[in-house]
Amino acid sequence: MATDEELPVCADNLPGGERSAGLVRPQCFTFAEPPGEMLLECGERLGPITLAYETYGRLNEARDNAVLILHALSGDAHVAGYHSSEDRKPGWWDTYVGPGKPFDTTKYFVICSNIISGCKGSTGPSSANPATGRPYGLSFPVVTIGDMVRAQVRLMDHLGIARLLSMAGGSMGGFQVLEWIVRYPERVASAIAIGTTARLSAQSIAFNEVGRQAIMADPNWMGGDYYGKAAPTAGLAIARMIGHITYLSDEQMHAKFGRRLQDAERLAYGFKTEFQVESYLKYQGDSFVRRFDANSYLYITKAMDYFDLVAGSGSLVEALALVRAEMLVVSISSDWLFPTYQSKEIVRALKANGVPTTFMEIKSGYGHDAFLLPNESLAGTIAGFLANVHRRVRRAGEGARP
Amino acid sequence: MATDEELPVCADNLPGGERSAGLVRPQCFTFAEPPGEMLLECGERLGPITLAYETYGRLNEARDNAVLILHALSGDAHVAGYHSSEDRKPGWWDTYVGPGKPFDTTKYFVICSNIISGCKGSTGPSSANPATGRPYGLSFPVVTIGDMVRAQVRLMDHLGIARLLSMAGGSMGGFQVLEWIVRYPERVASAIAIGTTARLSAQSIAFNEVGRQAIMADPNWMGGDYYGKAAPTAGLAIARMIGHITYLSDEQMHAKFGRRLQDAERLAYGFKTEFQVESYLKYQGDSFVRRFDANSYLYITKAMDYFDLVAGSGSLVEALALVRAEMLVVSISSDWLFPTYQSKEIVRALKANGVPTTFMEIKSGYGHDAFLLPNESLAGTIAGFLANVHRRVRRAGEGARP
Numbered sequence: 001m002a003t004d005e006e007l008p009v010c011a012d013n014l015p016g017g018e019r020s021a022g023l024v025r026p027q028c029f030t031f032a033e034p035p036g037e038m039l040l041e042c043g044e045r046l047g048p049i050t051l052a053y054e055t056y057g058r059l060n061e062a063r064d065n066a067v068l069i070l071h072a073l074s075g076d077a078h079v080a081g082y083h084s085s086e087d088r089k090p091g092w093w094d095t096y097v098g099p100g101k102p103f104d105t106t107k108y109f110v111i112c113s114n115i116i117s118g119c120k121g122s123t124g125p126s127s128a129n130p131a132t133g134r135p136y137g138l139s140f141p142v143v144t145i146g147d148m149v150r151a152q153v154r155l156m157d158h159l160g161i162a163r164l165l166s167m168a169g170g171s172m173g174g175f176q177v178l179e180w181i182v183r184y185p186e187r188v189a190s191a192i193a194i195g196t197t198a199r200l201s202a203q204s205i206a207f208n209e210v211g212r213q214a215i216m217a218d219p220n221w222m223g224g225d226y227y228g229k230a231a232p233t234a235g236l237a238i239a240r241m242i243g244h245i246t247y248l249s250d251e252q253m254h255a256k257f258g259r260r261l262q263d264a265e266r267l268a269y270g271f272k273t274e275f276q277v278e279s280y281l282k283y284q285g286d287s288f289v290r291r292f293d294a295n296s297y298l299y300i301t302k303a304m305d306y307f308d309l310v311a312g313s314g315s316l317v318e319a320l321a322l323v324r325a326e327m328l329v330v331s332i333s334s335d336w337l338f339p340t341y342q343s344k345e346i347v348r349a350l351k352a353n354g355v356p357t358t359f360m361e362i363k364s365g366y367g368h369d370a371f372l373l374p375n376e377s378l379a380g381t382i383a384g385f386l387a388n389v390h391r392r393v394r395r396a397g398e399g400a401r402p
Numbered sequence: 403m404a405t406d407e408e409l410p411v412c413a414d415n416l417p418g419g420e421r422s423a424g425l426v427r428p429q430c431f432t433f434a435e436p437p438g439e440m441l442l443e444c445g446e447r448l449g450p451i452t453l454a455y456e457t458y459g460r461l462n463e464a465r466d467n468a469v470l471i472l473h474a475l476s477g478d479a480h481v482a483g484y485h486s487s488e489d490r491k492p493g494w495w496d497t498y499v500g501p502g503k504p505f506d507t508t509k510y511f512v513i514c515s516n517i518i519s520g521c522k523g524s525t526g527p528s529s530a531n532p533a534t535g536r537p538y539g540l541s542f543p544v545v546t547i548g549d550m551v552r553a554q555v556r557l558m559d560h561l562g563i564a565r566l567l568s569m570a571g572g573s574m575g576g577f578q579v580l581e582w583i584v585r586y587p588e589r590v591a592s593a594i595a596i597g598t599t600a601r602l603s604a605q606s607i608a609f610n611e612v613g614r615q616a617i618m619a620d621p622n623w624m625g626g627d628y629y630g631k632a633a634p635t636a637g638l639a640i641a642r643m644i645g646h647i648t649y650l651s652d653e654q655m656h657a658k659f660g661r662r663l664q665d666a667e668r669l670a671y672g673f674k675t676e677f678q679v680e681s682y683l684k685y686q687g688d689s690f691v692r693r694f695d696a697n698s699y700l701y702i703t704k705a706m707d708y709f710d711l712v713a714g715s716g717s718l719v720e721a722l723a724l725v726r727a728e729m730l731v732v733s734i735s736s737d738w739l740f741p742t743y744q745s746k747e748i749v750r751a752l753k754a755n756g757v758p759t760t761f762m763e764i765k766s767g768y769g770h771d772a773f774l775l776p777n778e779s780l781a782g783t784i785a786g787f788l789a790n791v792h793r794r795v796r797r798a799g800e801g802a803r804p
Contacts, residue, residue: 042671142671195681202655202679203647209680211644212673213687217636219621234619241612242644247606250741253604259710267708269444269544271614275707277604278611285615298673305677306669308661336738339652 020090021056021081021098021105024258026121028052031154034130038150044141048130051155052077052114052121056097057105059161064393066161067103067386068152069093069112070169070176073243073300074292080105090102095374102382107390108165113155114165115148115176117300119293122151126227137295138224145172145307148347149179156187165385165393168192170371171338172300175307178346181325182309190326191387192382194371195335197342198316198349199308206336207246208301209241215294224295236294244284249334250365253277302376325352326392327357328385330371330378337368358385409536422492423458423483423500423507423740428523430454433556436532440552446543450532453557454479454516454523458499459507461563466795467786468563469505470554471495471514472571472578475645475702476694478522481514482507497776504784508790510567515557517550519702521695524553528629528695539697540626543778547574547709551581558589566790567795570594572701572773573740576602577709580748583727584711592728596773597737599744600718600751601710606739609648611705617696626697638696639687646686651736651769655679718751725752728794729759730787732773732780739770760787 015310030050032038037047054077059066069079071092080097082090091112097103103110114122117140125140156164167188171176174196181191197204218235220226248256257277261267264274273279313319327350331343340361350357362378371378434440439449444666457480461468471481473494482499484492484778493514499505505512516524519542527542558566569590571579576585576598583593599606621626650658659679663669675681715721729752733745742763752759764780766772773780 024701043670138673199661201652202654202659202661202677203650205648205661205677206655206679206683209677209683210640210647210698213643213684214616214619214640216673217616217640218619237617238612238619238640241608241615245608245612248605250603250605250738253608257604259601259604259607259713267444269446271540271618271704275604275607275611277608281608281611282615302673310663336652 003331013120019098019100021094022077023085023298024054024056024081024083026052026054026077026083026349028121029155029158031158031235038147040141040147041144042142044162046116046123046141046143049116049123050121050127051116051123051151051274053155054078054091055111055159056080056110057108059109059159062394062397063161064165064397065108065162065390066156066159066164067108067110068164068167069097069103069110069153070167070173071112071114072169072171072173073304074288075173076118076253077112079110093372095372096379099277102171102379102386103168104383108386111155111159111161113152115300116151117143117148117296117303119296124293125224125295125299135227137227140295140299142299142302144303145175145179146183148303149183151178152176152180153184153187158297162187164188164192165390166192168194168195168382169196171196171368172304175304178309179307181323181327184317185322186326188299188325189393190328190385192328192330192385193343193346194330194378195332195338195368196346197338198319198346199310200305201342204246205305208305211242212298212301214238214242215298216295221294224298226294227359230296231289233289236289236292236297237282239297240288240292241281241285244281246337247367249336250356252363252367255365256280314347317352320346320349320353320355323353323355326357326389327355329357329359329380330362330381331359332362332366332368332370335368335370421495421500421502425487426456426458426480426483426485426493428454428479428485430523431557431560433560440549442543442549443546444544446541448518448525450546451518451525451553452523452529453518453525453553455557456480456493456514457561458482459510461511462560464799465563466565466567466799467510467792468508468558468561468566468568469503469512470558470566471499471512472569472575473514473516474571474573474575475706476690477575478520479514479516481512495774497774498781498784501715504781504788505570506785506788510788513557513561513563515554517702518553519545519550519698519705521698526542526695527626527697527701537629539629542697542701543703544704546705547577547581548585550705551578551585553590554578554582555586564589566590568592568594568791570784571598572596573598574706576740580711581709583725583729584721587724587726590727591795592730592787594730594732594787595745595748596732596780597734597740597745597770598748599740600721600748601712602707603744606648607707609644610707613644614700614703616640616644617700620736623696626700628696629771633691634696635691638691638694638699639684641699642690642694643683646683648739649769649771651738651767652699653736653767654769657767658682669747716771718747718804719754722748722751722755722757725755725757727757729757730783731759731761732764732783733761734764734766734768734770734772736767737770737772741770756795
């Protein structure tokens with residue numbers, strides 16, 4: 001059991017203090033060893049598959065306190081705490097995950113799972129293809145959100161978790177949440193979907209495609225076969241810059257940067273970085289290429305484009321007909337990538353199916369990425385939602401005992 | 403006089419029929435010959451300068467019926483009619499310019515002026531630098547909207563137009579309109595600013611910068627020195643694709659493309675163009691590179707980024723203090739590039755200065771580019787606005803006669 005392998009929490013020595021999840025160890029789970037490869041939606045088989053994950057807190061004896069957290073496009077399994085006392089930054093959702101925080105690691109066994117096709121410890125295009133010993137590159141099969149979730153189901157089996165108390169994810173993490181509740185209704189007691197959509201819009205596909213075109217136009221990309229050589233960093237940086245604009249709001253960009261110049265009093269009348277907003281974007285692009293693989297960017301954005309809960313069903317109402325999880329759906333008022341109307345479509349379809357659903361719109365000017373920032377209203381709602389669900393699950397569990 | 407050189411209108415032979423502006427001849431005006439080069443805002447001098455333009459209708463004896471139309475980023479001087487009877491498409495605003503149309507060429511002498519730094523017949527980075535005999539490339543000075551307008555003022559002098567009855571422009575054409583009414587208040591009786599802003603937002607600068615980065619990352623760009631060699635078409639296509647997303651609305655993209663596939667029944671699980679929206683964007687990018695110069699894209703977007711009527715003034719109200727033109731300000735409900743709130747800022751500041759101002763928001767789902775499409779409400783408002791202004795100008799002119 002992963003829980004027995006937890007490192008001791010030494011909160012005193014960590015920047016996060018006593019509310020930090022403390023030191024946490026990256027973990028891996030490998031499955032689908034040949035000849036038992038996983039059949040993917042595209043029809044190809046993939047294996048062995050390694051999934052990176054982290055866990056926080058302890059699984060209780062009833063095994064009814066597990067909460068799975070799923071990340072967005074550029075995220076990873078390191079959701080909270082620190083890998084070492086030298087780390088300058090904690091995990092990506094440390095504000096919400098830790099002792100006394102909304103995902104309270106003194107109460108819940110929190111798991112954060114990475115995704116296949118990524119580049120953060122799980123099997124993806126940069127992994128060695130066992131058939132050749134060389135990185136897959138573009139011979140890696142195109143995976144879907146459904147494939148990512150199927151791999152996570154195997155991880156839950158491995159951890160001995162038959163049914164999750166809850167799960168949560170924002171953005172593409174929300175896609176995974178929706179896929180989970182539709183495909184594995186019996187394994188999810190409740191779920192939290194934040195700043196997400198039931199199917200990617202044409203506009204979002206368009207932004208993703210331009211990012212992919214920028215990567216594939218980079219001469220270093222070489223059909224995806226660039227490992228061990230210079231990476232297509234220029235193309236990937238442009239893709240990230242495009243993405244980053246969509247994660248912020250017009251309002252926030254105005255407040256944060258306006259038309260201020262970076263290092264000058266006057267206009268330079270040239271083409272070097274000049275406005276603060278340009279400098280910020282360039283920094284986002286340049287730092288991203290040091291921590292992300294360009295091919296993974298292609299694969300993950302493609303999985304996002306393919307995400308469509310309605311396809312194959314007549315409607316979103318029919319698509320959500322089997323959902324049994326109690327739901328919390330959260331949108332952000334200034335999110336124009338996955339606007340509130342898209343969350344409301346999900347809420348309406350859930351309610352049409354009689355699914356107990358709470359909806360909240362966070363009033364925030366910070367755009368799509370607002371769910372990553374501290375927000376008292378979001379924190380309180382998540383904490384209350386989880387406590388209520390846990391109470392009901394326990395009561396149901398006790399009632400069911402002989 | 404340009405008006406005497408007009409080609410006969412042979413409407414019967416043209417696709418546009420009797421409401422077409424008919425055959426029109428591209429014209430050029432060259433000025434600022436050395437040593438009389440024009441001093442630009444950047445402090446450099448430029449000359450000789452050629453400005454491409456077209457005219458429609460006839461300047462009347464009182465010279466009080468001239469209307470100047472200004473185009474957006476990728477536009478040109480060919481606003482209406484045809485260059486030859488073989489042309490498949492008329493000018494870019496043919497819907498609004500022609501006999502009996504809002505800019506009625508039987509009543510008004512319509513001029514459309516190109517911009518310096520462009521690539522549509524006017525002096526720009528692809529023009530030969532007289533000092534070297536080779537294309538300017540990046541040695542071309544960075545011009546501003548103010549510089550573009552100063553060149554247009556010289557064209558009006560050349561055409562013998564002391565005062566314009568009106569002027570109109572959408573998007574960056576609107577920047578030029580605003581610059582005109584602020585810098586040359588005595589030369590403009592009225593003006594129409596459509597889907598525009600008084601200063602470019604951080605978000606718009608961000609989109610422009612990513613487009614420029616895509617061009618400059620293209621190895622064919624070679625510091626702008628690519629003339630006579632392979633052009634940086636991949637980078638320019640990406641820049642255009644980014645721009646094009648911002649010209650449409652989420653709503654329109656959903657209606658026009660949704661998640662439909664281009665040529666297939668099923669997902670391809672690969673990275674070729676697959677969704678209709680991808681195919682559309684690719685077409686936009688690919689066709690753009692055949693008609694536009696990458697360096698001009700850099701220069702024009704930079705001029706847009708620099709556009710800020712407030713800079714140098716304490717406020718927009720102060721910036722517009724000298725305006726004497728009667729104004730029509732038009733926004734588009736689904737325009738998220740230059741949203742309605744930005745038009746309203748202009749309207750408020752004009753009204754604070756006592757400028758007679760009409761504001762209308764076009765209810766349209768077509769986004770920023772809606773002003774290029776037929777719209778009865780916009781057409782009727784422009785026609786009425788021009789007729790009223792013309793009546794007042796004539797009355798004032800008659801009253802002023804001895």
